[in-house]
Amino acid sequence: MTTSILICDDSRMARNQLARCLPADWDVEIHFAEDGRHCLEVVQEVSPELIFLDLNMPEMDGYETLEEFREQEIDCDVIVVSGDIQPDAQTRVIGLGAIDFIKKPISPEKMLETLDSHCIFTSHANETPPAKSNFTPADLDDYGTFIDACQEIANIAMGRAGDSLARFLDVFVELPVPKVNQIELNELIMALQFAENESTVSSVCQGFIGPGLSGEALLIFNDSSFKNIAKIMKYQGEINENVELELLMDIANILVGACLQGISDQLDVNLSQGHPVVLGQHIKIPDLIAKNKQWKKTLSIEITYSIENKGVNCDLLILLTEDCIDTLKQRISYII
Template sequence: MTVTSTEVSLNEDQRDCYQELTNVAMGQAADRLARLLDVYVVLPIPKVNLIESSDLHMAIQDAETDSAMSAVCQGFIGSGIAGEALLLFNDTSFSDLAALMNYGGELDRYGELELLMDVSSLLIGACIQGIGEQLEIHFNQGHPVVLGQHCKVDDILKSGNHQWTKTLAIEIHYTIEHVNIDCDLLLLFTEDSVGKLNNKINYLLD
């Protein structure tokens, strides 16, 4: 059954609660990254919006469409709630990331892929786990899938398989102080998961 856009809604209290939950989760992910790399991770307020599938690129406001990006996608599901995490990583960040992680191999496409998967596993896993713990949901994560390397943002997004019309998107932008490293983590919840998520949020708000 196709869910119409009128059945998917988000009020300001719910939006604020999603932001607070995500703040806690992304803080945990940033703390792990900071301890691993001995750096300070800058975290802005996450963006929480209902978006149309045709406007997915608008959710990634900080990603420059004229820059080459690499991307990893990882699905997750638990308690009837499912979604996918999309990590977009600016290609200009790889040399600094390799230095921070003491990567000794050659920084070719395979080396960049290894670094990309390591960072994706850390950020996606910690963030999804952090949100799940607060909502008392155990999310099982699928295997990460590389959507593209050295691609334009629009090309990466076109390679996704989004079978929804309108859904909840949470955008998290990570930057690391004093080095050229930045990435966008976008959590996309399936259309039929939004109502179940809102019910859990409403319980927290009561």
């Protein structure tokens, strides 16, 4: 008997990877959705028995989608597959009705183990290779496909960094959909989500290098967040520039280190990190960028981290030099 399955993820790369991890001896009909809103539409059309659901998506994220399932009394097993691996994220989705949580990237072995544990499917084959599919190889020379793949890698790395920060501060970190673009220096200011909303920022920069890869990671912290982050960290005393710098370095060490390690692990490269450098304190975004005119055309990964209900926001920018593109395509092709 054929089982109807829906895979909901905003990344085509992630959707195809998950589909390939389904057991080869399982008779399934696979449907796809690109976000939560699209997911609800497909559910009405095909009534799937099992949904694999991502969390960080545009339009409607995984949390909102689960809430809609409950509101509309949609009776379907849901397994969340996400790069957001915070303990609280896992607890929340189970509380919203998901039957399980799997962290990205998923493997065929983990897929089979999860399906078997919930009595959804038990393989009778001696081996469990990925399911056969008629997917064509991804064309990474296509700009959209390349950006989609980079965004999925950034999504997983973002989740690891968010988890590290959440555990360090004992908070819940709200994670966005990473923004990935090839941009010019004069476009970099516009790429920053809170550039127009915050009058001044403070920033730390940390260079990194590996085989065929090099770039810089920037943590840009809005100045209004310092008092709130100090409160979270139970700091006692006057919050002066030295204290702000210490707090900035603490957050930078956690987010930059974990994010770059997440990228390294996925691409199977070793990235060496340089010493962090303060780019400026209490300055405007245009002045910050103007100080660093060595950034010309770059592949920019922008992640905005927000601590839930705490008034703390910061931007993490991973800027890779243009000559890294060929290496990135080669490394990503191994993953795909």
